[in-house]
Amino acid sequence: YNRNILPCKPCTAASFTLSIFLLLALFASTVAAVTCCHRRLAKSKYSQYRNLWNDVLRIGNVMVTFYQVNSSLPSVIELQWPENFVAFIAVFDWVNIDILSLLGADCIGNFDFRTSFVIMLFLPVSIVVLALVDYKCERRSLAKRLANMSSDDKELYERESLHLLFQLADRDNSGHIDPSELAVILKQLGWTTDLETAKAVMASIPGVRKSSEGYFASLPESAFVASMVAGQVTMLLAKAKIPRKRVRTLVRKKTAMQRASTLLARGEKHKQTLNPSQEKLEVKTLSDSDKLVAWTMRRKHVSNALSGATQLLLLAHTPVSRKVFQYFHFNDIAGKRFLRADYRLLSDSDEWSAFLPVVTIVLLLFTIGLPGLIGKYLWTHSHELYSTSVIQRVGFLYSAYNRGAEFWQLHDVILKSVLTGMLIYVPSNARASVGLLIVMIAIANLNFFKPHRAPEIFWLTQLSFAVMVTKYAVATLLMIMEFSGSPSESVLQLGILLICLDILMLISSVGTIYFLLQPLENKLRKLDADDTNGASNTKRTIVVPISAVPINPALMAEQLAISYEQEIDELHRDHAFHEEALRRQNSKRQVRSKRKTEMRVAARARVRKSKVLHQVDLFSSMSENDINTVLECTNFETFSGGTVICSQGDLATKFYILVTGHCKVSVEQAGGGADTLDVAMLNPMQYFGEGCL
Secondary structure (H helix, E strand, O other): OEEOOOOEEOOOOOHHHHHHHHHHHHHHHHHHHHHHHHHHHHOHHHHHHHHHHHHHHHHHHHHHHHHHHHHHHHHHOOOOOOHHHHHHHHHHHHHHOOHHHHHOHHHOOOOOHHHHHHHHHHHHHHHHHHHHHHHHHHHHHHHHHHHOOOHHHHHHHHHHHHHHHHHHHOOOOOOEEOHHHHHHHHHHOOEOOOHHHHHHHHHHOOOOEEOOOOOOEEEEHHHHHHHHHHOHHHHHHHHOOOOEOOEEEEEEEOOOOOOHHHHHHHOOOOOOOOOOOEEEEEEEOOOOHHHHHHHHHHHHHHHHHHHHHHHHHHHHHHHHHHHHHHOOOEEEEOOEEEEOOEEEEEOOOHHHHHHHHHHHHHHHHHHHHHHHHHHHHHHHOHHHOOOHHHHHHHHHHOOOEOOOOOOHHHHHHHHHHHHHOHHHHOOHHHHHHHHHHHHHHHHHHHHHHOOEOOHHHHHHHHHHHHHHHHHHHHHHHHHHHHHHOOOHHHHHHHHHHHHHHHHHHHHHHHHHHHHHHHHHHHHHHHHHHHHHHHHHHHHHOOOOOOOOOOOOHHHHHHHHHHHHHHHHHHHHHHHHHHHHHHHHHHHHHHHHHHHHHHHHHHHHHHHHHHOHHHHOOOOOOOOHHHHHHHHHOOOOOOOOOOOOOOOOOOOOOOOEEOOOOOEEEEEEOOOOOOOEEEEEEEOOOOEEOHHHO
């Protein structure tokens, strides 16, 4: 016999072979469909459908979440579920990726829960191994691809690499870099420069912007890339006699790398002796175009491999974690505690205890470790999640969600782990009520954060949570009916209701894809119609001579020459006019971001010069180097007159230093009225909000 969720079914001779065939056919068709979609999306003809493909993946994630929770209901909430409903959800048991259960392996051997656990464990292990093998193979084939790359492709990759270096150094995404950020880029390219050298180099690059004070310059991205490709920066550094190194030695702590940009902003050289907690690190620089191109290609591949592996690991997290939780779930019968998932194993038996270390390692490293690691990374980098470096590394985790809801994928993983695994530790008569409460909290989170950018996916998620709430409510009703001895016909009617809800979810998911596809299809159809109309109008234009006039060849040649010169002059005038208009437009766009960067650097310089931070108790004993490090972490904010920066009774979360202007400090009158009493006037280089420190 083979147990299928609740009932045990007799084995047949062809059942195991048929299960293997169906499973392999499903796997092959899925891989073929995904590969076909990726190849089509790689073509320019289908590039408009890439966003739709990402939305389809989001819809698939919602449906997998729904059916993983749905298929766990009969085993998690122990009551007499309707037989028709249990038979229906058995069709979707494949979302739990339990290979032995899908194949009916009990028909060919005596496999216990431990064997099923080990086979399930192969899934995340194989994902990690395949990702590493793919990365190693890509590293080995990189040299061959570079050798066969044409000069045009290599130049294109070199420009892309320079753009990427610029964006990684541009921490505030202003489109400009200051001298300290330029020094970081030059060091990555092999030139060890200090802040003063970087200032001198930047001042000589065409397109640089200087402030009115003359102590700061900002370099736009286009000017930087153009000067690097043309070799102007190389010539400037050669004139300054700055050698280019292929390898540089860094001193770092074993816990974290020293921030190069912070050291350069201090304007000093980093000198300190090594101790046992530090080590020397040899770092290869991007000292030629081949290394620069290889770095870009390798970074792209690492990002893609990390994205695919992490998404698959998150998909496998729920079924693996469910197995982990089941290993600690027992049923006490006549003084003996049997494993509910497999009554052949007893608590504290030699077989159970011998396998316990394996389950514990999976619990710590995968069940807790994977979401914990992702959550810690998102929390640590919460202030720079939309910087270029972080987006390229882990942007796939939150790029589909709105700002403020970057953690939503973790929310789904934790929700599934609780409902499919941890809920078994709640007393059996309270599981339906607790599950109902948890899903209600999930609905509140969904409506508060509104994570999905597409409203259609938001409402599909809303519907899936509503159906989950209904099912937990029906489970509570079934429990009452079981205690009261209700007839089986009433139970089967509730089963029909549950099946209808599942069918509604399937229809809604298909409808959501249709509603997402329809606007895109209409847009593409309209573009095709415009192109067709333009082409057809061109074909209907016919020029037919109606008379012949004798032509003087000499006069015709003179007229053609004059006409040609006039046309050339007109083209030059039009070109000059449009170039000037484009220059003015670009200049206006750059003013705001440039001004913001200049004001930030100027404000830091004034605060550094005034030594106002030494007046604060927390910073009074710090050295100048540490004060400079603190200033690098500050932000520059502007407020218009009359703006209330903070109010009495607010939680202190920011420490302000007044750079320019004045601030009035007022307190409420004792009578509690609207009148306030002015008690102080803050002048430049004074501070407030130090309570938050």
